[in-house]
Ligand code: COA
């Protein structure tokens with residue numbers, strides 16, 4: 001079927017379309033209703049259906065004769081380890097850990113926080129939760145104790161699973177120290193921690209709180225899958241919103257499994273038995289969907305890579321993995337390709353490996369610049385497909401869908417709407433805009449299966465954050481436009497969320513941390529374009545009159561504070577001390593202008609500015625910090 005026919009059917013007859021897709025997975029009990037709304041007005045897919053996501057990912061395949069097929073290849077250049085787990089082996093480990101969790105009192109509906117590095121045990125942990133109907137919440141390893149504590153307090157887990165250590169390129173991350181600090185801060189700490197001991201860094205366990213992972217699993221009896229409702233939560237994944245408090249995106253079981261299974265054939269065009277590799281981290285949604293759940297539900301072999309695109313040991317690492325493990329479809333973030341391109345611009349390292357069996361490279365997580373896309377396309381001589389999605393959607397919203405039909409690729413565009421997503425560009429009043437006019441990218445309700453049904457324990461925030469501004473639509477938070485051929489171009493966030501090396505971060509969170517510094521009177525954090533990471537945060541601060549600190553001291557302290565409170569992943573390296581921040585007459589900080597100044601872009605002084613002279617002071621301060629600090633063009637903007 002052509003893309004257009006399939007897409008049209010999915011929009012015109014959503015229930016018939018998704019009922020057909022739902023037949024592709026093995027239910028314990030078929031859904032009674034395809035789509036309905038609950039008493040709060042939330043859409044629910046596949047009500048009355050019962051299933052188990054871990055069953056679909058493991059047991060089902062073993063029953064179908066895939067037991068000896070590799071399910072997971074662990075490739076860890078940072079520790080010099082490789083290991084392969086068949087579907088049967090992974091199932092055994094999952095069933096045992098699930099038994100261990102049960103012994104600790106975890107039952108269906110209980111939450112389990114997973115704070116772990118990129119090791120097979122993390123995948124085992126997620127699937128073990130799914131097996132017993134517990135709700136996991138994976139927290140990315142690059143977050144600091146405070147961020148972990150905030151998530152613990154919101155999810156209120158019964159148990160926390162962690163490892164003794166993580167390994168970055170040249171340093172060891174002491175996970176248990178971070179967990180200790182987070183639990184000391186948390187108001188709702190879990191009653192038990194299960195610690196996987198890594199051989200290069202064993203941790204001392206706390207008696208009464210900590211359990212040794214291997215001992216717990218070895219002493220437990222394997223348990224079977226529990227039937228859960230299609231609408232029961234599978235996981236919570238916290239993502240950055242515009243305030244300092246992260247949003248707990250909820251994923252249900254039924255819609256998620258159906259959507260992911262559909263995506264593997266229709267979008268990624270990969271077949272059961274083939275190797276699929278998402279070079280991301282299980283701490284992000286890409287890792288949840290395309291390292292763990294989708295490849296396994298589809299019967300593929302997934303690759304879990306504990307390394308970087310460069311420096312482990314060089315910029316040929318990705319192509320080595322593709323060649324060695326026979327990867328047919330790959331997915332990563334543009335920033336990783338930019339890092340490789342910078343170190344191997346002529347592809348000399350790439351040519352040492354045979355990438356000819358790879359069919360597609362998919363990119364997402366941030367806007368992909370055209371030179372990066374072109375470079376990858378020339379290097380691999382394969383379609384390189386930019387596609388757009390969010391933690392909230394859980395699977396792509398815009399893409400090229402070669403499993404249906406490979407459409408011509410337009411560099412700079414994230415493609416056309418994926419089946420089920422009626423995507424519109426709206427103006428500020430909520431009216432759909434014609435082609436080539438930039439506005440807010442929104443999806444007409446209902447969202448297809450797999451997308452968030454709500455936010456954890458906060459349906460009010462769910463409505464307010466996504467559905468209230470433009471009734472009838474889900475507002476994505478991204479801006480963009482559509483061309484006359486129906487291709488969409490995402491131009492960036494319209495809120496205070498930034499994207500650093502494919503990691504979604506909130507400037508609000510960083511501002512809260514900086515504002516707590518005793519010498520800081522006022523602050524703002526903005527995302528500034530960066531050649532490698534897409535964007536990096538830059539802090540702007542004004543000092544209290546009695547501050548005795550030099551600018552250099554203040555900068556050092558603020559950088560250290562953000563690292564300590566938010567985590568190294570924030571990558572805040574630059575702080576500009578300035579006499580005043582530019583504001584409107586009503587006191588709103590003019591961030592857009594600050595970004596133009598910092599990126600050296602021409603801009604016009606807004607008519608709403610309180611004191612235009614502030615911009616010149618700010619430009620001076622920026623130049624002292626090696627930022628361009630552009631000056632205004634003549635003329636006044638409104
Ligand atoms: N646990 C602990 N710390 C982590 C971490 C993790 N899982 N991931 C990153 N960090 C730390 C890094 O060690 C680094 O710390 P440092 O400042 O002490 O060096 C910091 O966070 C920033 O890391 P990163 O953003 O990875 O920057 P980098 O300079 O080390 O590497 C890239 C740059 C482009 C190679 C890297 O960002 C990358 O591979 N990006 C791809 C991102 C991706 O896959 N995103 C998922 C969306 S699909």
Ligand code: AMP
Pocket residue numbers: 239284285286363364365366367368386387388389390391392414476477478490491492493499502503504
């Ligand atoms: P996350 O929720 O962490 O996956 O981040 C989602 C955000 O990343 C989106 O709202 C976009 O701002 C950005 N993003 C993801 N994919 C793309 C893409 N292909 N093009 C442009 N921006 C993207």
